[in-house]
Amino acid sequence: MQSQTEPSTPAGGAEENTLQRMHALLERAPLAVAFVRDQRFEVVSEEMNHLFGHGDLTDLASQSTRVVHVSDGAHTAVQERLKAAFAKGRPLDEEVEYVRGDGGRFWGRLKATPLQWNTPSGEAMWIVEDVTAARQLRLQPTWAGKHDPLTELDNRAEFERRLAEHVNSRRHEPVSVLWLDVDKFRDVVNASGAEVAEHFLYHLSQLLITKVRASDIVARLENDCFAMLLPDCDQHYAQIIAEKIRASVAGFRLRWGLHRTRVKACLGVVQLHASLENVDAVMGAAAQACAEAKAAGGDTVRVFVSTTVMDV
Numbered sequence: 001m002q003s004q005t006e007p008s009t010p011a012g013g014a015e016e017n018t019l020q021r022m023h024a025l026l027e028r029a030p031l032a033v034a035f036v037r038d039q040r041f042e043v044v045s046e047e048m049n050h051l052f053g054h055g056d057l058t059d060l061a062s063q064s065t066r067v068v069h070v071s072d073g074a075h076t077a078v079q080e081r082l083k084a085a086f087a088k089g090r091p092l093d094e095e096v097e098y099v100r101g102d103g104g105r106f107w108g109r110l111k112a113t114p115l116q117w118n119t120p121s122g123e124a125m126w127i128v129e130d131v132t133a134a135r136q137l138r139l140q141p142t143w144a145g146k147h148d149p150l151t152e153l154d155n156r157a158e159f160e161r162r163l164a165e166h167v168n169s170r171r172h173e174p175v176s177v178l179w180l181d182v183d184k185f186r187d188v189v190n191a192s193g194a195e196v197a198e199h200f201l202y203h204l205s206q207l208l209i210t211k212v213r214a215s216d217i218v219a220r221l222e223n224d225c226f227a228m229l230l231p232d233c234d235q236h237y238a239q240i241i242a243e244k245i246r247a248s249v250a251g252f253r254l255r256w257g258l259h260r261t262r263v264k265a266c267l268g269v270v271q272l273h274a275s276l277e278n279v280d281a282v283m284g285a286a287a288q289a290c291a292e293a294k295a296a297g298g299d300t301v302r303v304f305v306s307t308t309v310m311d312v
Contacts, residue, residue, distance in 0.1 A: 035115075037123040039065045039079060051108070051128060053100035070099050082112055086120035089258035093199070095131055106132045117258055148220040150198055151205035159219035159227055164279050166231065166272060175231050176238035179268040179286035180208070180245065182224035183298040192259050200254045200261050207252055211245045227286065235271040235303060242267040242301045250299060266293035270304040 026033065026045040034044040044060040052068055054060055060067070069075035078096060085092040091113035098108045108128040114120045137143050138152070146158040154162070166175045182188075182204070189197045201224065208218050208226060217229035228245075230238055246267055254261040268289025276282045285304040293300040 032128045034060065034126045034128075035123055036065060036112075036126055041065060042123070048126075048128065051130060052098065053102050053104070058101060068098050070097055070105060078110075082124070083121075085112075085257075086114055086117075086124075089117060090195070091257045095135065098128070106130055107135045113257065151202050151220045153205050153209075153226070154217055154219035156219060156221045156227075159217060159221070159229065160279050160283070162217050163229055163282060166229075167276070167279055167282060173232045174234035175229070175272045176233045176235060177270050177272070177282055177286045178228040178230065178238065178242050178245070179221075179270075179283075179290040180226040180228070180249075181266050181290050181294065182249075183264045183266060183294070185224035185263065188261055188263060192261055196254075196256060196259045196261065199256050200263075203254055204249070204252065207248060208245065211248055212241065227283075235269065238269045238271065239301065239303055242269050246299065246301055264299035266290050266298055267301045268293060268304060269301065 022043075026043065029045065030047055031045060032048040032051045034048050035042045041060045041063055049055060049058075049060055052060060065079075066072070066075045069078065074097065081094070082092050091111060093111050094109070095107055096110050097105060099105050107130070109131045111127040111129075112124050115123045115125060138147070138149075146154060148155045163177065185197070188200060192200075201220070205218070205220060205226070208228065212218060212228055212230065215231060216233075219227050219229075221227050228241075230241065233241070246265060249263065249265040252262070268286045268291070270276070270282060270285040270289060272282060276285055289302040289304040293302040296302070
């Protein structure tokens with residue numbers, strides 16, 4: 001019996017399909033993205049056009065990237081920082097003041113990366129996110145006093161203040177605290193540099209937020225140490241959450257330009273109870289459990305129980 005085979009797709013047809021898919025994605029995806037070459041927009045998503053105040057009658061495509069910057073000097077400075085970052089094998093990730101087609105200004109977070117790192121001066125992809133509101137919030141004195149500037153999580157003082165509300169109230173619902181410490185983070189700093197390490201901490205903080213409830217509090221305590229406050233969560237469920245976080249960190253890989261980083265972490269778990277009389281006692285218990293996890297070899301969860309810790 002004669003076998004039947006699917007007709008092959010000509011190379012030109014495959015390229016055309018790829019191009020059609022890319023244009024469809026740029027039209028429909030809620031992402032402000034553009035492809036840029038020689039300081040000129042080549043292909044621009046619909047969302048990018050809308051972000052900069054363009055629409056059916058105007059288009060950023062084929063225009064100079066100068067048109068979205070507030071001045072010649074600002075445009076030149078961004079280009080110089082792009083060139084310097086790409087030469088080091090790193091994307092550019094920073095906040096830039098932009099101007100819309102109607103002259104209005106806004107702050108955008110620019111994430112730019114070459115399409116091919118072996119030719120960093122060639123075509124690049126830009127992704128822009130409007131961060132005007134977030135930036136205004138960060139500039140408020142009250143925000144700065146409560147948040148970590150790198151990760152934008154709560155800082156230690158704010159975390160302890162929120163924890164104190166539960167310690168002092170002694171409500172009936174269970175409350176748990178997780179303490180997370182990245183294993184051998186100094187190796188990341190030594191191998192990749194402080195800038196890559198800071199980007200890792202930021203993206204790690206975003207990962208932690210996705211692993212807890214909106215009502216929970218995630219904070220950066222110091223360096224590579226984080227804490228999570230889990231109201232209405234007993235020790236059993238806190239252990240489950242801690243184990244999920246541990247596994248997520250172990251599977252997390254930061255890809256930032258040519259740099260790749262992967263780490264593991266230890267977590268300590270403690271549920272508030274009468275023997276932990278104040279915030280320092282709770283934090284000390286969580287830190288002790290985490291230290292026991294590190295002593296056991298890392299990538300581990302330990303639970304504080306009275307004056308002992310228990311394996312998960």
